[in-house]
Amino acid sequence: MIVLGIETSCDETGLAIYDGEKGLLAHELYSQVRLHADFGGVVPELASRDHIRKILPLLDRVLDNSNLKKENLDGIAYTAGPGLAGSLMVGGAIATSLAFALNIPVIGIHHMEAHLLSPMLEEKAPSFPFLALLVSGGHTQIVSVRGIGDYELLGESLDDAAGEAFDKVAKLLGLGYPGGPIIGELADKGNYKKYHFPRPMTDKPGLDMSFSGLKTHTRNLINEQDIKIPEVKHDICAGFQEAVIDTLITKCKRAIEQTGLNSLVIAGGVSANHRLRKKMNDTLKQIGINVFYSRLEFCTDNGAMIAYAGHARLSNGERSTVAIETRPRWPLDTLREIK
Ligand code: KG4
Numbered sequence: 001m002i003v004l005g006i007e008t009s010c011d012e013t014g015l016a017i018y019d020g021e022k023g024l025l026a027h028e029l030y031s032q033v034r035l036h037a038d039f040g041g042v043v044p045e046l047a048s049r050d051h052i053r054k055i056l057p058l059l060d061r062v063l064d065n066s067n068l069k070k071e072n073l074d075g076i077a078y079t080a081g082p083g084l085a086g087s088l089m090v091g092g093a094i095a096t097s098l099a100f101a102l103n104i105p106v107i108g109i110h111h112m113e114a115h116l117l118s119p120m121l122e123e124k125a126p127s128f129p130f131l132a133l134l135v136s137g138g139h140t141q142i143v144s145v146r147g148i149g150d151y152e153l154l155g156e157s158l159d160d161a162a163g164e165a166f167d168k169v170a171k172l173l174g175l176g177y178p179g180g181p182i183i184g185e186l187a188d189k190g191n192y193k194k195y196h197f198p199r200p201m202t203d204k205p206g207l208d209m210s211f212s213g214l215k216t217h218t219r220n221l222i223n224e225q226d227i228k229i230p231e232v233k234h235d236i237c238a239g240f241q242e243a244v245i246d247t248l249i250t251k252c253k254r255a256i257e258q259t260g261l262n263s264l265v266i267a268g269g270v271s272a273n274h275r276l277r278k279k280m281n282d283t284l285k286q287i288g289i290n291v292f293y294s295r296l297e298f299c300t301d302n303g304a305m306i307a308y309a310g311h312a313r314l315s316n317g318e319r320s321t322v323a324i325e326t327r328p329r330w331p332l333d334t335l336r337e338i339k
């Protein structure tokens with residue numbers, strides 16, 4: 001089955017084609033980062049309008065690069081949520097009308113499920129069951145994954161997501177948007193031990209997390225220090241980043257002990273952070289845990305993960321209707337299980 005995947009939940013227009021026999025055939029991505037940079041964050045109305053401009057040219061490109069015509073598609077998958085309502089509508093409208101015109105099935109996909117399954121596109125792919133740490137701009141969740149659609153949410157951030165904390169701290173430091181990659185880069189030049197940063201909720205039992213206190217702590221430190229001095233800025237980036245990573249590692253180790261699972265998938269934009277990857281690998285390998293990621297370009301939003309998840313569900317007979325499905329809020333543990 002050949003499936004077109006369309007991702008438009010936030011500020012990335014991603015399209016891809018996944019073939020059940022040959023794997024990923026092509027993927028195209030347009031990032032709106034420059035459009036939103038001056039505003040220090042995503043402006044929803046601008047995002048949806050830009051998806052409209054980019055989606056059809058990207059569709060032509062992804063078909064060309066796969067040497068396919070629209071008529072060769074067997075199904076279409078689109079991100080139905082969670083995400084920005086207007087942006088979701090664009091992908092949903094194109095996917096649904098194209099599927100209707102071609103008389104092929106369409107399916108609405110959960111964005112976080114697609115992130116969670118994205119390492120399946122890699123040569124080193126996990127097998128079920130596994131534990132997943134989802135770390136994106138909107139979510140920080142620890143999930144027990146027994147199979148596709150069989151998810152148990154074990155813990156999550158009670159306030160800011162990890163990526164959101166990176167973005168907010170970057171804003172406080174006068175760095176650009178999105179902040180995660182910039183903080184990651186500056187942190188490489190800094191000393192993470194220079195200033196003290198708390199590791200929130202690591203002394204409390206359970207798997208929930210909280211990053212807003214860490215952000216406030218960082219804001220207070222920024223107000224006390226002269227961040228015009230590059231070294232100060234680098235040390236703050238390094239210290240903040242280390243605190244987020246240590247907190248995530250503590251919670252993951254606890255989830256591993258609690259569940260007895262020995263595979264961990266780390267997915268979502270923050271999983272592109274190379275310090276996080278290194279420290280997770282070093283710490284978890286010592287206790288015999290296999291860690292899985294997607295390639296860097298598929299950590300952040302992309303169409304390939306939607307095409308993959310869509311293929312899994314469509315080839316299992318699942319279908320959405322022609323009513324465009326958008327669910328800006330959509331709990332992951334309410335999805336249908338694939339038997
Ligand atoms: O998964 P994603 O592209 O979008 C959502 O589903 O939210 O994640 C975007 C988030 C942003 O907050 C961004 O700052 C963060 O991922 N991010 C990073 C890195 N690359 C992206 N955070 C830390 N280090 C990175 N290298």
Ligand code: ZN
Pocket residue numbers: 111115136137268269300301
């Ligand atoms: Zn995402």
